[in-house]
Structure formats: structure tokens, C-alpha cells
Amino acid sequence: MKLPGHDAMARHPEEQHTTHRIKLPQRTVERPLRQVTRRLAMALFVLALTTVLVYIDRDGYHDNSDDRLDFLDSAYYATVTLSTTGYGDIVPYSDSARLTNILLVTPLRVLFLIILVGTTLEVLTERTREEWRLSRWRSNLREHTVVVGFGTKGRSAIQTVCATGLKPEQIVVVDPSAKVIDAATAEGYAGVVGDATRSDVLLRAEVQRARQIIIATQRDDTAVLVALTARQLNRGAKIVAAVREEENAPLLRQSGADAVITSASAAGRLLGLSVLSPSAGMVMEDLIQQGSGLDLVERPVIKAEVGLSVRETDDLVVSVVRGHRVLGYDDPAVGKLELTDRLITIVRASPGTAVAPDIKPLRPN
Missing domain, CATH: 1.10.287 (Helix Hairpins)
Known part of the structure; x- marks a missing residue:
């Protein structure tokens, strides 16, 4: 994959004067x-x-x-x-x-x-007054989510994490387009105008104190550079990125991404599944949409479940996370559940109810 000298998130000429500017959500103010x-x-x-x-x-x-x-x-x-x-x-x-x-x-x-x-x-x-707001915003910003790119993928990712109870003030959007950032702030999110491959731009988004980073850029080479820069600034944050081409996924993982979603392949697989079985396609679409119908969630094993097999639990378990391994429900290595395990289950969504902090919504690749 070619990594151009000038990043794909380069600014438009009319937006050069807004470089690295932080924009906070505006209160309802008269023009x-x-x-x-x-x-x-x-x-x-x-x-x-x-x-x-x-x-x-x-x-x-x-x-x-x-x-x-x-x-x-x-x-x-x-x-x-x-x-x-x-x-x-x-x-x-x-x-x-x-x-x-x-x-x-x-x-x-x-x-x-x-x-x-x-x-x-x-x-x-x-x-x-604006400088005071920015200073207070920086001092209060902890364990937040940085979203690079506010296109279709970025918006959908934000909607998903907000459906689990994450507040809009805990989200910072980074995008080179001032108009896009204006749209983000209009929806209640803080925004940084600039090229996310630059460390000074990510530092303005307080990425060094972020809990998770979502990379939803338009180009794969940009995603790689953003992942490299973000991982250098924050060793402990969880980085999730999207790529268009599946062949670029390994490179993105090597760049520091914890999880890589191949958007084109995922859409293609869903299309193929819908052709073979429209009902199965509807179920998968339901699982992808957080907060309605059925949801995929990751939760810890409770004490009452320790020593039980996967089939003996009350929930529909599809996988067990043990250490750094993800084991299928039918994998013989699962054996009996341990207290340190985490379960990936399918549950009935409860609209309007936030997910508990120790339960993580999942999205299939």
C-alpha cells in the first residue's frame, strides 16, 4: 500500500485558516x-x-x-x-x-x-470566554473517545457508542474539514479541525488521555498513519479502525490498531448472506444495529457461572474471551467457565436503557 507524502486528509484551501482549531458544542445563542x-x-x-x-x-x-x-x-x-x-x-x-x-x-x-x-x-x-471554556474542557476531559473522521462510518460508530450510555461530551471528533466539524458540534460533540496524522492535532484532542480511539477515515493509508501516531501518543488506549481493502488490515494491526474492520468485505458478506438467506441477513443487520432487537454484548462471568459449561448459562453464549484468545462456544478448550473469562452473548435489547459499564457492545466483522 502506498503511503503518500501528503496525507489524504489534507485540508481544502479555504480551510487552511482553521488549522488545528478546537470547536466546542455551541449553546443556543442568538445570531x-x-x-x-x-x-x-x-x-x-x-x-x-x-x-x-x-x-x-x-x-x-x-x-x-x-x-x-x-x-x-x-x-x-x-x-x-x-x-x-x-x-x-x-x-x-x-x-x-x-x-x-x-x-x-x-x-x-x-x-x-x-x-x-x-x-x-x-x-x-x-x-x-471561549478560551476559558477550552481550558475547563481540557481539564475535565478524561477517559473519552476520539473519533477520527465524521463521515458515514464515523457517525454510525458514534451513534453506536452513545446507544450504550456514552455521553456526547465524552466524544471528540477530528476532521480536516471545518464544515464537517461544524456539523459535529451542532450535534453536541467537541471537534478539532486538522490533519489527524499530525501529533499536535491529536494532542489538541487530548488523545493521550483517551480511553478509546475510533479511526474512520476515507482512505486506508490515512488510517495507518493515524494509528501509528495515536499509538505513539497513547500506549494504553483501545484503537479500532476501519479499512476498505482487506489486504491492508494486517498493516493497520501492525501500526497499533487493536481491532480492524474491513468495511467493504463486511458489506459484501452481508450482501451475499442476504442473497442466500434474506432472514439471516435481517438477523445480522439487527445485530449490527445497537439498541434494538438483538444485540451482541461482552460481559464478565458472574460467580454463579464459574465452573459451568457454556450451555449451562442462562444467556445465549457465542464465544468466550479467555486472556487474549477468543474461543467459540463449541471449542473443547473452553471447558468450564472461569471467573476471569468474559462472555460474548446475544441478548434482547432494551430501548432507552444504558448498558452497564462492564458490558461492552460488539460489532461483527
Whole structure:
């Protein structure tokens, strides 16, 4: 397999300015243009209200130019007053006008300044607030799942792990496309824009503290490079990767992947099985979909099952995991179940119920 000098996850030209940027899920926030429009409307309303108040009590004001106060003069006085300019050419001299300034115009002036200053402060503090969110996110991120690639395979993998009880805030998506990361954050996942074959990008995803890494890239050579980089940064994480060509699976395992799924071959086998037996194909499709119908799960052996044979357990056991070996239910080497064994069983899914932490959902190759 050819490993190109420039990785297949290279960025599009328009996305080069977003390199290595971390994006967190956004809260429901009003669009900037709508915010500015709303605040401008509020400021104009305050200005108009002040103008009307001054015009109603215009006889209580003195204009140095002509001793008359028309509507334009009222608007002018309201403008210079709310902006705290105060030229002094128009002044209130009656008790009612001064009382109106104390009780109504002054609070409106304060409100007007709050609207203007609030807009400015929000723009100035947005970056600081985002940096604080990123710092808090990094400090709280532990034992999470990093998903490289948010295409069809990546989305399906995330849906599966979330069906077992994993929270969206425990998932970090890495993809070179800023638009793809925007889609990921819109669904509640944190995202890192960048080339996952680079160690600095994976470090921004805190891969060194991740519990598991899912590699769902579009090309096999990219998957190999990502696996090599991820394994170098995190020796203990479980790495699961998908490849298109079965001949590339051994290379990916040598690169550090614990499990390799051959997507093209798996789809082809399912198609062939469905041709030979549509019912068998439906059962396999049901097993692949987590959370409905039948599910494949991996669970530990309980004390009551120790010393029993596979057929004597209550669950439908298909395999026994003993050490680093996976033994079929009919393998003579299984013998009696041991406390350190783990069972791969087929169970009836319970929609809406999270899987226990010691039970792992499985996906057939």
C-alpha cells in the first residue's frame, strides 16, 4: 500500500485558516447580526422615548438660541443627553422638567449606555470566554473517545457508542474539514479541525488521555498513519479502525490498531448472506444495529457461572474471551467457565436503557 507524502486528509484551501482549531458544542445563542439589530432597536426606542418626554414638557426647557423648543430641539437634547455630551445650550429650568430628568431621563441614559457598552463588552470578552471554556474542557476531559473522521462510518460508530450510555461530551471528533466539524458540534460533540496524522492535532484532542480511539477515515493509508501516531501518543488506549481493502488490515494491526474492520468485505458478506438467506441477513443487520432487537454484548462471568459449561448459562453464549484468545462456544478448550473469562452473548435489547459499564457492545466483522 502506498503511503503518500501528503496525507489524504489534507485540508481544502479555504480551510487552511482553521488549522488545528478546537470547536466546542455551541449553546443556543442568538445570531450576531440579530443581536446587533435587536440592541440597535432598543437604543433607538430609548432615544425616541426620551425625545417624546422632553417634547411633552418642552415649556420647562430653555433654548439659548430662540427660547423655543420644537420637536427637532427635543430630539437634539435627547441625543446629547443620552450620549452624556451635554453642550448646555438647552437646559431644563422648571421643576417638572428637572423632576422628569431625575426620574425618567437619567435612568434612560443609564439604560442607553448599558446597551452600547454591553455590545462592546460582549465582543471584547467573547474570545476570553471561549478560551476559558477550552481550558475547563481540557481539564475535565478524561477517559473519552476520539473519533477520527465524521463521515458515514464515523457517525454510525458514534451513534453506536452513545446507544450504550456514552455521553456526547465524552466524544471528540477530528476532521480536516471545518464544515464537517461544524456539523459535529451542532450535534453536541467537541471537534478539532486538522490533519489527524499530525501529533499536535491529536494532542489538541487530548488523545493521550483517551480511553478509546475510533479511526474512520476515507482512505486506508490515512488510517495507518493515524494509528501509528495515536499509538505513539497513547500506549494504553483501545484503537479500532476501519479499512476498505482487506489486504491492508494486517498493516493497520501492525501500526497499533487493536481491532480492524474491513468495511467493504463486511458489506459484501452481508450482501451475499442476504442473497442466500434474506432472514439471516435481517438477523445480522439487527445485530449490527445497537439498541434494538438483538444485540451482541461482552460481559464478565458472574460467580454463579464459574465452573459451568457454556450451555449451562442462562444467556445465549457465542464465544468466550479467555486472556487474549477468543474461543467459540463449541471449542473443547473452553471447558468450564472461569471467573476471569468474559462472555460474548446475544441478548434482547432494551430501548432507552444504558448498558452497564462492564458490558461492552460488539460489532461483527
